[in-house]
Amino acid sequence: METKHRDLTPDLFGPLGVDEQESERIAGPPVGFWRDAWTRLKKNRGALISLATIVLLFAMGFAIGPLVASHSPYAQDLSRRFAAPSADFWFGTDEFGRDMWSRVWAGTRVSLYIAFLAALLDMFVGVTFGAVSGFLGGRVDDLMQRVIEILNGVPYLVVAILAMLVFDPGIITISIAIGITGWTFMARIVRGRMLQLKDQEFALASRSLGASRSRLVWKHLIPNSLGPIIVNLMFTIPSAIFAEAFLSFIGLGIQVPEASLGSLISDGAEQLRFHPYLLWLPSAVFCLIMICFNLLGDGLRDALDPKMRK
Amino acid sequence: MTRYVARRVIYMLVTLFLIASITFFISKMLPGTPFADPKLTPQVRQQLFEKYGLDEPLYVQYVKYMVNVAQGDLGNSYYFEGRPVSQMILSRFPVSMFIGVQAVIFGIVVGLALGIVAALRHNTIWDTLAVVIAVIGVSVPTFVLGPVLQYWLGLKLGLFPIAFFESWWHSVLPSLVLSVFVISEIARFTRSEMLEVMGQDYITLARAKGLSGLAVIIRHVLRNALIPIVTVLAPLTIYLVTGTLVVEQIFAVPGIGEQFVTSVFVNDYSMILGTSLFFSVLFILALLIQDISYGIIDPRIRVHGAKE
Numbered sequence: 001m002e003t004k005h006r007d008l009t010p011d012l013f014g015p016l017g018v019d020e021q022e023s024e025r026i027a028g029p030p031v032g033f034w035r036d037a038w039t040r041l042k043k044n045r046g047a048l049i050s051l052a053t054i055v056l057l058f059a060m061g062f063a064i065g066p067l068v069a070s071h072s073p074y075a076q077d078l079s080r081r082f083a084a085p086s087a088d089f090w091f092g093t094d095e096f097g098r099d100m101w102s103r104v105w106a107g108t109r110v111s112l113y114i115a116f117l118a119a120l121l122d123m124f125v126g127v128t129f130g131a132v133s134g135f136l137g138g139r140v141d142d143l144m145q146r147v148i149e150i151l152n153g154v155p156y157l158v159v160a161i162l163a164m165l166v167f168d169p170g171i172i173t174i175s176i177a178i179g180i181t182g183w184t185f186m187a188r189i190v191r192g193r194m195l196q197l198k199d200q201e202f203a204l205a206s207r208s209l210g211a212s213r214s215r216l217v218w219k220h221l222i223p224n225s226l227g228p229i230i231v232n233l234m235f236t237i238p239s240a241i242f243a244e245a246f247l248s249f250i251g252l253g254i255q256v257p258e259a260s261l262g263s264l265i266s267d268g269a270e271q272l273r274f275h276p277y278l279l280w281l282p283s284a285v286f287c288l289i290m291i292c293f294n295l296l297g298d299g300l301r302d303a304l305d306p307k308m309r310k
Numbered sequence: 311m312t313r314y315v316a317r318r319v320i321y322m323l324v325t326l327f328l329i330a331s332i333t334f335f336i337s338k339m340l341p342g343t344p345f346a347d348p349k350l351t352p353q354v355r356q357q358l359f360e361k362y363g364l365d366e367p368l369y370v371q372y373v374k375y376m377v378n379v380a381q382g383d384l385g386n387s388y389y390f391e392g393r394p395v396s397q398m399i400l401s402r403f404p405v406s407m408f409i410g411v412q413a414v415i416f417g418i419v420v421g422l423a424l425g426i427v428a429a430l431r432h433n434t435i436w437d438t439l440a441v442v443i444a445v446i447g448v449s450v451p452t453f454v455l456g457p458v459l460q461y462w463l464g465l466k467l468g469l470f471p472i473a474f475f476e477s478w479w480h481s482v483l484p485s486l487v488l489s490v491f492v493i494s495e496i497a498r499f500t501r502s503e504m505l506e507v508m509g510q511d512y513i514t515l516a517r518a519k520g521l522s523g524l525a526v527i528i529r530h531v532l533r534n535a536l537i538p539i540v541t542v543l544a545p546l547t548i549y550l551v552t553g554t555l556v557v558e559q560i561f562a563v564p565g566i567g568e569q570f571v572t573s574v575f576v577n578d579y580s581m582i583l584g585t586s587l588f589f590s591v592l593f594i595l596a597l598l599i600q601d602i603s604y605g606i607i608d609p610r611i612r613v614h615g616a617k618e
Binding site (some may be wrong): 102146148152154162249265279283288290291295 | 322326340457458460532574577589594597
């Protein structure tokens with residue numbers, strides 16, 4: 001190809017000029033922290049499926065399961081004990097002839113309820129404790145940290161067992177026992193964030209505008225710590241679910257005739273030889289719950305706190 | 311370092327003191343007395359109360375109880391009359407420990423191997439396998455895994471005895487069940503730490519110096535990757551304790567866990583409280599060892615105190 005040479009004369013060159021308006025224009029809509037996290041979470045297929053499954057499990061436990069069940073979870077009928085799964089009893093019946101379908105969903109309800117309550121306690125006690133400790137600092141912080149170090153040595157199992165002995169065994173007692181020991185890790189994380197954030201410019205700005213201390217903490221510092229709080233919450237939940245099921249399995253948790261997945265699994269293990277469906281069904285539902293919460297937790301951690309990714 | 315260790319030990323003692331005090335007051339809050347038998351005449355009951363010091367004021371009982379606990383005396387079992395709780399615990403402990411230690415050793419060996427292979431063959435089938443096992447390990451609890459393995463390996467395939475504790479073969483299934491969580495934790499940890507270390511500059515330097523691949527992995531990567539693994543120690547202990555309760559129940563192993571579950575069913579309060587105290591001591595000791603070894607490895611923790 002032939003190129004045509006042309007003389008370069010100075011008049012060909014001139015300042016282009018910067019359009020002030022143009023350079024200030026923002027190219028795309030601003031992507032905030034939460035939008036960014038949501039985009040990252042959407043890419044994680046396992047976490048999304050888990051989220052959908054958890055929603056489904058909630059629906060099954062609280063609405064669909066009991067609604068479509070034609071038998072009460074408590075009605076005993078010895079004439080129909082150990083009925084195998086059939087059109088009438090979808091999950092079969094247990095040794096007292098109780099309908100396993102409704103019992104499994106009743107147990108699921110307990111697990112999800114525990115998940116919710118443990119998360120709530122963790123959030124209120126752990127976040128408040130950590131926020132106060134980190135924000136006030138000094139002697140108060142010192143004292144509060146000593147309290148945490150001492151509580152940290154108390155195994156939850158022991159607290160739960162002792163609580164079960166003194167109070168009536170049941171959902172409330174289990175929740176309290178889990179709540180007493182479960183929040184220390186959350187408090188540590190929130191305290192760390194507080195120490196890190198409280199001297200930053202935006203906090204100083206808010207303070208110089210006359211914001212009160214509680215406003216500063218609740219409107220600025222806590223919202224800025226929500227990422228780590230949510231991530232930690234997602235790991236509290238499966239351990240609380242496990243704790244309840246474990247206690248029910250060894251007979252210290254939910255008492256008959258109430259059903260918990262732990263006690264159903266315990267009963268099922270005894271009948272394993274002749275009626276294995278009594279073990280498989282509650283076990284499968286329980287493992288599904290655990291896997292979903294764990295995968296969702298992993299996904300949220302990657303989405304909200306990419307640095308923590310392991 | 312001495313100051314750091316001394317501080318950890320003091321925390322440990324305070325925690326233990328607290329737990330022991332709580333167990334004492336809980337034992338006082340429990341309904342009924344150990345001598346509620348209606349056949350006892352008031353005089354005999356009075357004598358029994360005097361013999362066991364139950365007629366004394368609460369604070370005297372408390373001091374006596376604490377002194378006894380400090381000496382390792384946890385009182386007598388309510389159910390098996392006259393048998394000291396501490397003796398019953400110690401007689402059962404070796405069986406539980408054997409199963410637990412076997413599970414941990416097996417778990418560490420398999421977990422390490424799996425974690426190393428997963429990190430070296432990053433994004434291959436081995437890697438996926440390690441991730442899947444890690445998810446299963448935290449999601450499938452011992453009380454599901456136990457019956458499942460009992461059913462398949464024991465009952466269907468007949469490879470191992472499914473219950474009791476008569477020979478080494480009987481310990482295989484219980485240990486196997488316990489080891490799954492250990493494998494998953496160790497594999498996950500080793501994998502992620504190795505991936506992190508392999509990206510470091512000093513690994514590139516080691517390679518640039520001309521060290522062979524194996525030497526780099528063993529001398530540089532593994533050594534640095536395995537340091538933080540001590541953080542698994544305390545959670546692992548608490549897991550083994552809960553695991554023992556479940557596994558011994560499922561496989562009818564005469565260990566400390568099986569005894570504990572039985573004592574729950576027969577309301578043997580002194581046994582329950584004593585075992586709880588024993589578990590607490592185990593956990594706190596593990597925590598202490600973890601903190602101290604962490605302090606030795608990472609000097610920053612010694613200076614700043616708590617790990618963040």
